[in-house]
Amino acid sequence: MLGVGSTETLNPTHMDADVSIARAFQIFEPLVRMGTGDKIVENVLAESLIPNGDGSVWTLKLRSGVTWHDGTPLTADDVIYTTNYNVEKVTWAFNLWSNVDRANLKKVDDLTLEIPLTAPNFLYPESLVDINALIIKDGTTSFEHPVGTGPFKFKSFTPGQQSTFVRNDDYWDGAPKLASVEIDSINDETTRVNALMSGQVDAISGVPFSGIPQLEGAGLTVSNQPSGSWVGIRMNTKMKPFDDPRVREAMRLLIDREQVVSNAYGGNATIGNDLFGWFDPSFAKLPQLTYDPERARELLREAGYENLTLTLPTTNIGPGTSEMVTLFAASAAKAGVTINVKQTPAAEFYAIPQNDKQWSPTVWGGRPIASQINSRMSRKSIDAGLSETSWGDSDFLSAYEAAISTSDPAIQRTHLIEAQTKMYNDGPYIIPAFYNIVTASSESVTGFQTNMRSPFGDYDFTDVTVNK
Numbered sequence: 001m002l003g004v005g006s007t008e009t010l011n012p013t014h015m016d017a018d019v020s021i022a023r024a025f026q027i028f029e030p031l032v033r034m035g036t037g038d039k040i041v042e043n044v045l046a047e048s049l050i051p052n053g054d055g056s057v058w059t060l061k062l063r064s065g066v067t068w069h070d071g072t073p074l075t076a077d078d079v080i081y082t083t084n085y086n087v088e089k090v091t092w093a094f095n096l097w098s099n100v101d102r103a104n105l106k107k108v109d110d111l112t113l114e115i116p117l118t119a120p121n122f123l124y125p126e127s128l129v130d131i132n133a134l135i136i137k138d139g140t141t142s143f144e145h146p147v148g149t150g151p152f153k154f155k156s157f158t159p160g161q162q163s164t165f166v167r168n169d170d171y172w173d174g175a176p177k178l179a180s181v182e183i184d185s186i187n188d189e190t191t192r193v194n195a196l197m198s199g200q201v202d203a204i205s206g207v208p209f210s211g212i213p214q215l216e217g218a219g220l221t222v223s224n225q226p227s228g229s230w231v232g233i234r235m236n237t238k239m240k241p242f243d244d245p246r247v248r249e250a251m252r253l254l255i256d257r258e259q260v261v262s263n264a265y266g267g268n269a270t271i272g273n274d275l276f277g278w279f280d281p282s283f284a285k286l287p288q289l290t291y292d293p294e295r296a297r298e299l300l301r302e303a304g305y306e307n308l309t310l311t312l313p314t315t316n317i318g319p320g321t322s323e324m325v326t327l328f329a330a331s332a333a334k335a336g337v338t339i340n341v342k343q344t345p346a347a348e349f350y351a352i353p354q355n356d357k358q359w360s361p362t363v364w365g366g367r368p369i370a371s372q373i374n375s376r377m378s379r380k381s382i383d384a385g386l387s388e389t390s391w392g393d394s395d396f397l398s399a400y401e402a403a404i405s406t407s408d409p410a411i412q413r414t415h416l417i418e419a420q421t422k423m424y425n426d427g428p429y430i431i432p433a434f435y436n437i438v439t440a441s442s443e444s445v446t447g448f449q450t451n452m453r454s455p456f457g458d459y460d461f462t463d464v465t466v467n468k
Contacts, residue, residue: 032125077138354388
């Protein structure tokens with residue numbers, strides 16, 4: 001997998017890259033996760049999650065018979081501890097738990113918890129569909145030797161290099177078929193491909209799109225699935241020039257989306273419209289944004305930024321990143337905008353928080369619209385300094401809050417479309433495309449899953465077998 005060096009972690013509340021997510025998902029589990037097919041959300045550690053009449057209190061019933069890797073049972077105390085840990089430490093999962101009225105959490109019994117919210121939210125389960133929404137054991141203070149409820153147990157980990165996990169024979173959903181899983185960090189795409197072709201590894205994610213024919217020609221199994229995942233560019237609206245909506249609109253008109261799909265992704269992508277969650281039933285189908293350098297030039301002239309020069313720091317954060325930013329710089333030049341692309345080592349790039357950068361590429365796995373907004377665009381995320389764009393448009397936030405305050409799906413959808421329309425008109429993201437999730441494996445390996453968010457169906461290796 002693509003690694004990011006020494007910053008890699010097993011801390012499930014602060015995962016900085018796909019490789020860290022993959023490792024954490026072997027050990028830890030969420031209450032709910034991204035669904036498959038027509039299901040937006042499906043239960044994991046939650047047996048049920050049911051709202052009261054006005055959506056202000058949710059009753060969580062945990063699965064019975066779930067144990068931690070040290071043999072102790074999963075209880076409501078673990079969910080309470082997870083909530084408090086993430087809010088008090090302002091982790092990357094802060095937004096998932098900060099809308100809980102923690103002082104009034106009520107443990108009904110070992111497996112039942114009443115969760116009062118600070119405001120009604122009928123889309124609360126969707127907000128928990130987040131990579132950082134993993135439950136940690138009551139009393140956890142360190143993740144050097146992590147203990148979870150997941151299908152595999154921690155054995156070893158060297159950041160930037162390698163990790164090993166062994167089968168959890170007591171896993172609540174049945175023991176995995178593999179005795180162990182090894183997840184390696186391999187930054188270079190060519191090295192990853194060669195490792196698979198030589199038999200050094202059994203499967204890889206982050207397959208370079210140009211390498212698909214080579215892998216297929218070598219008799220390897222290639223999975224090429226449309227997804228809701230994207231690499232885009234986030235503009236920090238608390239910093240000039242992106243505090244001006246005319247500049248943001250101009251930047252969004254300066255990327256040739258069709259060219260990104262064809263050249264950066266080799267056609268293995270779906271065109272984007274600066275909105276996320278295209279698979280969500282509430283996705284707003286608005287007119288497709290197109291490349292328009294003349295209109296962009298007019299907007300920049302009106303804003304006082306004619307012949308603008310910007311530096312765009314970047315690193316290989318996800319599929320097609322380098323190609324996308326290079327294409328963007330070339331297309332922007334036609335409107336007199338100079339974008340100096342600054343290639344940065346991954347460790348250096350991630351050492352600076354996104355909200356401290358003027359702008360930069362960003363990568364997100366597919367998720368429901370309400371989950372994405374709650375994760376990094378809500379009032380609480382902005383107030384906590386966790387929003388990567390600092391975009392706090394009042395109409396956008398009011399529409400989102402109206403959507404989650406009603407139980408009527410039709411009214412929810414109306415308000416979510418209002419929120420997306422505001423984002424479409426002057427939002428902080430350039431989302432040119434949704435890339436296909438491409439993985440490759442030896443023909444001797446079977447049982448991989450798929451979903452709209454992450455490789456191998458959120459790195460689910462429970463049904464994988466290797467027959468060599």
